[in-house]
Amino acid sequence: MAKTTTARGPELERAGLSDEQLTAILRNMLLQRQLDNRGFQLNRQGKIPFALGSEGHEAVQSGAAMAFRRGRDVLVPYYRDLGLALGVGMSPFEILSSLFARQTDRNGGRQFPNHYTNHELGVASISSIIAGHCTHATGIAAAFRYRKESGRAVLCPTGEGATSQGEWHEAVNYASVHTLPIVFLVENNQWAISTPQTMQMRVANVADKAAGYGIPGTVCDGTDPVATYRAVHAAMERARSGGGPSIVEAKCYRFLSHSTDDDDRTYRDRHQVEEQRKHDPVPRFEERLIAAGIIDAAAAKKLRNDVLRETNEATDAAEAQPYPAPDTLYTNVVAGDYRPWQE
Amino acid sequence: MTATEQQTGTSVMTNVEAVRTTLHDALARDERVLIMGEDVGSRGNVFLITKGFFEEFGPERIIDTPLAEASIVGVAIGMAMEGLRPIAEIQFADFIYPAFNQIVGEAAKTRYRSNGDYTCPLVIRTPYGGGVRGALSHSVSIEALFYHVPGLTILAPSTPADIKGLLNAAIECPDPVLFLEHKKTYRSVKGEVPCGYYTIPIGKADVKKTGRDVSVVSYGYNLHQALDAANRLEGEGVSVEVIDLRSIRPMDKTTILESVRKTRKLLIIHEDNKFGGIGAEISAMVAEEALFDLDAPIRRLCGPDVPAMGYALPLEEEFMISTDAMVEAMRSLAKF
8 A cells, every 4th residue: 555755855754645635635634524514614604503513523533444455344424424315425415415415425314413324425324313333333343244355344433421321331341242243433532512521421432441341452643544544553453453452543633613503602611712723734734745745736736626625516416406306205214115004 | 853844735743743853954945044142042942843954954053052142132133134044042031021122122123213215024932821730931922012012013823833833934924923832732723734934924813613503712722722613613513713823913703894894793712811812902993993783782702810820720720711612602692
């Protein structure tokens, strides 16, 4: 995977990533930021009822997505994984179809936005129940193991709040007992809606819990996509080669409210948010790539323009789609025709 | 147990043997079938249903899980989403509550929420019901807690032949199935079972005894008592039709209505609590569809509305419906 850099300027820690891969990470971060903003804008314009934000998670998710092998691995994401969904191949049109709840949404307009599903790409359907998806991820990893499909792994992200749930514990424990190929990625943005990390756990790091399951736990800088890539890549490789599960905790920060229905001013000091904004991972990574000579300022500007155009086009295209037909309410309850009272 | 499945004829077996042979043959037939749960491995499950499976099929297919019901079901959901055919066991139905979210919030909605992108062909087997001195936490009926949920199939067969046909159908079903086995019938009920592979369509009730004066709808252990009661009343000239519901959801409206329109009287018997039980739904359906075909008010004979039967024998007997009570209910309804 590693490619010798032709870049000039200061040495960039790249964890074996090529210039193209590093640029793709930046592009994904910019696209994620753009789509995030679009969701909140559309909500403020009254065009969509709800959106979830992932600002501050761009580095974690774009780095982790680079460790995902399309066509092999399975992602069981949670609702704040926009950058992972994009990074593993979902399109802005799919994302916007979901925001607008149009018939072109994979879920057929049934789920809240940001509940990604794409079986072909290996993005497993989830509900909104926190950590409910973690045992499914473990089960998918168990299926890989049962069929002796080595070289495949499952990536199961959550926030740090999810690690308080029994189902997260049960999923990690089961995966550990059965040495399953799975990585539990904890995107620790320090807030579960209004509850800070200190009210979720008495340990400094979620990764510290790994010892209790007898598996490795690592902490990485979730504001640095290369650091996240390095940690997730190592854990995924370990899983793929039969080494079993691990926990990777990426420390980051949630810049936006939990959702468009949440006002974080009711529980969070603005000063804290402003301080964190100074370390915004998106411009920081762009500056790093420019400083290392991997892209120049003009190329960076073009990337930004490209993702804005792509977002605009996807917005228009998705908005123009029809809503799902009302009678689709009755489909896919079970296979075939659904009749509550069988004839 | 031999691995060879006899293809013709019938053999006599108990309910528990029917569960066991059906599971065995499913494992032998289809490599996608796995069994997982607490103590299903070398112990062979607490009722010895999977005894010998571990040695025959190995630890990869007969999986002893950690003692954690949410993950037994949740992990099985992931396996099912990935194309396997897991059969997850909850050791006693009363232990299913920690898995409630996985069954109701996740399994039952997987197909719906993804608009068919992902499906969940999963069977959850669990022994339920009382009369075995199981006390509060080993005797509960759970069907009414789940039958409200669209997307979930609930089966409760009562005879060995029905167990085999419906368990095979459940394993074939592309959606999640909750498969209920009444503990008291495990060894007390015996019957002829056709050899070879067969399925019984999900959603079809079975008229176990025809009659003309009263229709009785029941399932589980009560079904066998209802048949005994009906047979006792034959000597008195009272002719009772006994319908074995078998499939709680989907429910066989047609068979119930046809019977009620013939006898014009309906008695529903189930061990589960009366309030909000399956009988409430059947009553409402019959009232909506066939009120003016009735010659008597619909009657329900059900478990009392207390949390569970007690361990002390008088408390258990007070909870369980006696065959005598069934005879009396049928007789008085016939005379109405």
